[in-house]
Amino acid sequence: MKYDAIILAAGSGRRMGINKNKIFLSIDDKPIFQYSVDLFKADSDCQKIILVGKKEEQGIFTSYLSENIVFAVGGQERQDSVRNALKLVESDYVMIHDGARPFINQRELNCLKKKPNSILAVPVKDTIKQVESDGKIKQTIPRETLFSAQTPQCFQSDLIINAHMEAFENNFLGTDDASLIEEFGEVSVSIVEGSYNNIKVTTPEDILMARLIKERMSTNG
């Protein structure tokens, strides 16, 4: 399957609590977002990479751009950034990926490519409680049915473009792209079981964890 990849790097890293965009933090001397750029660049099925950044940070991305790696300006919310990037998609399929998730691998890309309209996800490990606003537990949700959504999320381009347009027109804000197809699409989205290594660097302890994961990967080859 030939596809275009969207790499999202236009966030602000509020939860990281630092004064800069977290995707520029280094893991083993390489910026977090560059791990994904390198992987998609090495996949011969990837036709184009759309790197989404803040307008004021565009200069930092210039050295990564080429004929097949283009820049799109991000929006206020993650969903706005994806919608802007989708305007540049030309392939029949698209993978949408958080630049803040550095540890995806070729095996996972290959699994997604075999199953269009699928996302990486992992089974939740904790016991999940649904809690009322007063702090009282309402119920325990059966864990066997629960998965944590990751990226990449791989879709037929026309389906996800339509879902984003519908979401925009209906003021629907989802926390991932699959949720827009769940709401407005006419197909089911499936999961491909991913890896617990595919963390999203979100809070300060995640960067420590990411450095440990990288160290272990380097040691294990």
Ligand SMILES: Nc1ccn([C@@H]2O[C@H](COP(=O)(O)OP(=O)(O)OP(=O)(O)O)[C@@H](O)[C@H]2O)c(=O)n1
């Ligand atoms: N307007 C936005 C918001 C987020 N992202 C990207 O979407 C991914 C997941 O978002 P998140 O972890 O929430 O990133 P931040 O917005 O940077 O973090 P925070 O919510 O803590 O501010 C990241 O790769 C981030 O760069 C984006 O491209 N555009």
Ligand SMILES: C[C@](O)(CO)[C@H](O)COP(=O)(O)O
């Ligand atoms: C898309 C995502 O990575 C799925 O886990 C995630 O939802 C994006 O950001 P969030 O702001 O941390 O929800």
